[in-house]
Amino acid sequence: MGDQAQPKDNFFAAFGRGELIGVPAPVIILSLVALVSFLLLSYTTFGRQLYAVGASERSARLSGVHVDRIRIATYVLSGGLAGLAGLVRASNLGHAERTGATVFSQGTDLLDAVGAVLIGGAALSGGIGTVGGTVAGALIIGFLNSALTLHGAALWVRLVCSGGIIILAVAVGSLLTAASRFGPTFRQRLWPGGGPFDSSAPPPAGEPADED
Numbered sequence: 001m002g003d004q005a006q007p008k009d010n011f012f013a014a015f016g017r018g019e020l021i022g023v024p025a026p027v028i029i030l031s032l033v034a035l036v037s038f039l040l041l042s043y044t045t046f047g048r049q050l051y052a053v054g055a056s057e058r059s060a061r062l063s064g065v066h067v068d069r070i071r072i073a074t075y076v077l078s079g080g081l082a083g084l085a086g087l088v089r090a091s092n093l094g095h096a097e098r099t100g101a102t103v104f105s106q107g108t109d110l111l112d113a114v115g116a117v118l119i120g121g122a123a124l125s126g127g128i129g130t131v132g133g134t135v136a137g138a139l140i141i142g143f144l145n146s147a148l149t150l151h152g153a154a155l156w157v158r159l160v161c162s163g164g165i166i167i168l169a170v171a172v173g174s175l176l177t178a179a180s181r182f183g184p185t186f187r188q189r190l191w192p193g194g195g196p197f198d199s200s201a202p203p204p205a206g207e208p209a210d211e212d
Contacts (some may be wrong), residue, residue, distance in 0.1 A: 016092030026088050030135075033081065038131040050074060054126030111162035116141045118169035141165070 018025040041047035052060040053070045061067045118124070119140055120133030141162070148158050 012091055013094070014091070016088050016090070017094075026092065029084070029088060033084070034131050034135050041131060046070070046073065055128075111159060111166065112138075112141050112145065115162050115165045115169070118166055118173065121173075123173055124170065 015025055015029070020028055041050065049060065049065045049070050052063065052065055053067055057067055060070075116137035117129065117134050119137030120129065120135070121137075122129030122134065144161060144165075145158060148161065
């Protein structure tokens with residue numbers, strides 16, 4: 001009807017609305033994808049090479065990694081998972097729309113995806129990130145959106161909250177990356193007096209120094 005297609009196949013409906021032992025099908029699919037992704041990234045050569053390419057493409061190429069193959073395989077996997085997500089979403093809604101990308105184009109889905117990844121500890125520069133952190137970030141974003149929706153928040157409020165989370169996550173990630181890369185030099189610039197966590201700083205007046 002119009003721009004909508006409403007399939008009658010029960011098998012298709014099971015992807016988004018089915019259950020197995022009381023567990024919704026989308027949760028099972030998410031768990032399986034997360035498990036396979038974790039094993040792929042943690043215990044395979046492809047996973048190690050993927051992290052290497054993300055951290056430094058030039059260094060990975062000099063180390064003998066087939067960067068183009070890794071990039072193509074990553075795009076193929078990303079496209080396949082996007083297709084799976086679209087299948088689950090269409091099954092859950094009960095129909096597919098030709099203009100279904102309208103919500104995505106408004107920025108909500110894009111900001112949610114980026115925010116979940118950054119909250120999970122991934123770096124925009126690449127080479128850092130875990131599957132567990134991304135799943136945790138997605139749950140946080142989901143709870144936030146649900147709370148805003150229940151309170152009747154407008155779309156622009158959701159966009160502002162998601163954007164603020166992304167900015168905060170990028171700022172914190174940049175500070176942690178700089179601290180780990182430059183070590184004491186960065187901490188000395190951040191806290192010229194030694195900082196509250198610097199054990200080498202002199203004790204406050206009236207307090208004895210620690211003796212070994």
